[in-house]
Amino acid sequence: MNTRLESDSIGAMEVPSDAYYGIHSLRGKINFPITNKQLSKEMIISLAEIKSAAAQANYLAGTLDEEKKNAIVKACNEIIEGRWHEQFIVDPIQGGAGTSTNMNANEVIANRAIEILGGTLGDYSMIHPNDHVNMAQSTNDVYPTSGKLTILKLLPLLLAELERLSTSLQNKAIEFDGIIKMGRTQLQDAVPIRLGQSFNAFNSVIKRDIKRIKAVEEDMRVLNIGGTAVGTAINVDPVYLDTIVSLLSKVTGEPLVQAEDLIDATQNLDGFVHVSGAIKTCAVNLSKMANDLRLLSSGPKTGVAEINLPPMQNGSSIMPGKVNPVIPEVVTQVAFNIIGNDMTVTMAAEAGQMELNAFEPILFYNLFEGITTLTGAIQTFIDHCISGITANKERCEDLLNQSVGTVTALCPYIGYKKAADLAKRSLKSGKRVKDLLVEEHILEQNELEKILNPEKMTEPVHSTMR
Numbered sequence: 001m002n003t004r005l006e007s008d009s010i011g012a013m014e015v016p017s018d019a020y021y022g023i024h025s026l027r028g029k030i031n032f033p034i035t036n037k038q039l040s041k042e043m044i045i046s047l048a049e050i051k052s053a054a055a056q057a058n059y060l061a062g063t064l065d066e067e068k069k070n071a072i073v074k075a076c077n078e079i080i081e082g083r084w085h086e087q088f089i090v091d092p093i094q095g096g097a098g099t100s101t102n103m104n105a106n107e108v109i110a111n112r113a114i115e116i117l118g119g120t121l122g123d124y125s126m127i128h129p130n131d132h133v134n135m136a137q138s139t140n141d142v143y144p145t146s147g148k149l150t151i152l153k154l155l156p157l158l159l160a161e162l163e164r165l166s167t168s169l170q171n172k173a174i175e176f177d178g179i180i181k182m183g184r185t186q187l188q189d190a191v192p193i194r195l196g197q198s199f200n201a202f203n204s205v206i207k208r209d210i211k212r213i214k215a216v217e218e219d220m221r222v223l224n225i226g227g228t229a230v231g232t233a234i235n236v237d238p239v240y241l242d243t244i245v246s247l248l249s250k251v252t253g254e255p256l257v258q259a260e261d262l263i264d265a266t267q268n269l270d271g272f273v274h275v276s277g278a279i280k281t282c283a284v285n286l287s288k289m290a291n292d293l294r295l296l297s298s299g300p301k302t303g304v305a306e307i308n309l310p311p312m313q314n315g316s317s318i319m320p321g322k323v324n325p326v327i328p329e330v331v332t333q334v335a336f337n338i339i340g341n342d343m344t345v346t347m348a349a350e351a352g353q354m355e356l357n358a359f360e361p362i363l364f365y366n367l368f369e370g371i372t373t374l375t376g377a378i379q380t381f382i383d384h385c386i387s388g389i390t391a392n393k394e395r396c397e398d399l400l401n402q403s404v405g406t407v408t409a410l411c412p413y414i415g416y417k418k419a420a421d422l423a424k425r426s427l428k429s430g431k432r433v434k435d436l437l438v439e440e441h442i443l444e445q446n447e448l449e450k451i452l453n454p455e456k457m458t459e460p461v462h463s464t465m466r
Contacts, residue, residue: 004122020087020121022107022129028090028100039088039101040368045080046149046252047105050142050225051133052076053248054240058135061239068132071113084108092365097358098143105142106133136236136244138228140266140356145248147364148220151275152254154371155217161378162210162282168386169203172196180454181306181396182403187295189405192454195306195391198296202289209282216275221256223248224265230355231263269349269357272367276345279370280338286377287335290328293385297325306396310388327385334377341366406452407433413451414442 003014006023013023055072058064064072078084087108090100106129111121113133119126127133134142177196182189225248226241228234233241245258259265299305315324344366348359400406404423410433411419426433434452437443443451450456 006122015122017121020084020108020111021089021104022111022122024100024103024129025087025089025107028094028096028104032091032094032100034091034093035365037092038085039090039092039104040150040372041082041085042153043092043101043146043150043364043368044085044088044105046146046153047101047142048076048079048109049149049251050137050145050248051105051109052080053244053251054135054137055133056247057240057244058237060243061136061237063237063240064132064135067117068113068127071116071127072109072133074116075109075112078112079109084112092361094361095358097139097356098360099139101361102134102137102139102142103129106130109133136226136228136240140229141223141225141227141231141262143360144266144269145223145225147272147360147367148223149252149254150364150368151220151272151371152217152252154368154375155213155220155275158279158371158375158378159210159213161375161382162206162213165378165382165386166203166206166210168382169199169206172386172389173200173203176391179391179393179396180400180458182400182405189403191405191408192400192457194455194458195396197458198292202292205285205289209278209285212278212281216271216278219271219274221254222259222265222271223256224259224262226258227262227266231261231266233262263355267352267355267357269352269360269363272363273346273349276342276367276370279367279374280342283335283338283370283374286374286381287332290331290335290381293389294325294328304399306392306399308390308392309385312384325385327380331377331381334373338370338374341370400454401432404433406454406457409451409457410437410443413447418442 002017004017005012006015007013008023008027010027013026015022015026019026052073055064055069055076059066059069075084088101088104090104092101094100110124110127110129110133113127114123115121117126173196175196176199177194179195180192181195181198183191183193223245224231226233226236226244228236245256249256293307293309296304296307297309300308309325309327311323312326313323315322315326345363348363348366349357351357351359404426407419407423407426410422414422422433422436425431426436429436434448437448438445
């Protein structure tokens with residue numbers, strides 16, 4: 001393998017001669033063999049967007065000449081289009097608060113810009129990774145800004161799937177609206193409810209999740225770019241400071257704003273905790289829904305079996321014909337992972353000291369994973385489960401008729417104690433509550449038909465004063 005010799009303050013190293021990365025990237029790759037994964041493509045693009053905007057801002061400030069600016073911007077545009085991503089070799093989990101990743105971007109962009117200008121890779125006399133590509137920047141404002149831009153790329157994909165899930169649940173709520181079943185509290189018979197109401201409740205919580213996630217997007221639009229090392233904007237030209245965010249907005253198409261307090265925005269990561277909390281809340285809600293669907297479909301002959309989940313694959317290597325609720329199961333597993341990720345995000349945000357939090361790499365790794373896996377889980381939940389659910393109307397009716405839960409509706413007419421006694425006798429004798437009431441002449445038949453009408457039990461009655 002042909003190599004070129006590069007040096008830094010630590011010493012010299014041989015770098016592959018055709019590599020666009022340099023010595024800093026190579027040291028990072030060697031030092032951090034943690035996940036054996038590459039930085040996410042969204043973050044690679046975000047870094048290139050920042051470097052492009054920075055080159056343009058420095059040109060406006062008169063600190064970067066037009067030729068260098070144009071070469072850097074062109075190199076960045078190529079990365080944004082998807083080229084050179086394989087040159088980002090540093091593991092996403094790393095020490096150094098993201099410096100290795102920032103330098104990986106600086107070196108790849110510098111070397112590609114050098115090549116654009118007709119130079120030789122590694123000839124940093126033409127364009128230097130630090131002096132030109134990283135001009136007026138620090139890892140401490142580039143890295144968190146790239147994290148926020150990455151989240152702004154990932155959240156719309158998640159929101160699109162949540163909107164699809166909401167629509168699918170709404171369709172099922174309409175489809176199942178005429179099916180009355182027994183509601184259950186603490187896994188015991190409660191009072192009647194329509195199956196459509198259950199699915200409408202699922203939809204209501206998803207709508208809240210959508211609102212929460214849209215709200216946290218706004219936190220991600222507030223950037224510390226321009227603050228450099230600690231938020232004091234050392235080594236930054238005033239023109240750069242005043243234009244970097246507007247230029248970055250133009251490059252990304254996002255309505256971005258510069259933080260009012262750049263020192264605060266450099267050292268505190270509460271915005272990411274806010275995002276993680278919204279993702280975790282959504283995951284918890286989805287897992288609860290998945291668990292309900294597993295219970296409602298349990299059986300098919302010895303469980304609740306009020307609904308059928310679409311059969312997706314054989315459920316056993318030993319039991320022929322067994323079909324398991326694999327899609328709700330994977331949704332719940334994703335939720336478990338996201339809950340753990342949220343704890344990591346929380347501890348990483350808490351662990352920062354003084355003017356910088358060094359633990360953004362692990363925070364971003366877990367937060368990006370949470371958003372991405374939740375998006376995938378929702379996609380399969382809709383396509384391979386929710387949209388194919390069917391109802392067992394006869395089973396719902398049979399369980400409803402067997403239940404003594406309807407006795408609750410009698411309390412205003414015969415009192416709690418007498419109603420409880422009826423329930424006990426019904427369970428012991430196997431006779432329906434309605435039949436016992438008729439036999440004992442407690443209420444007239446026409447009254448019973450009105451009071452014990454399950455459909456009327458499923459809707460609240462509001463006064464005319466509303």
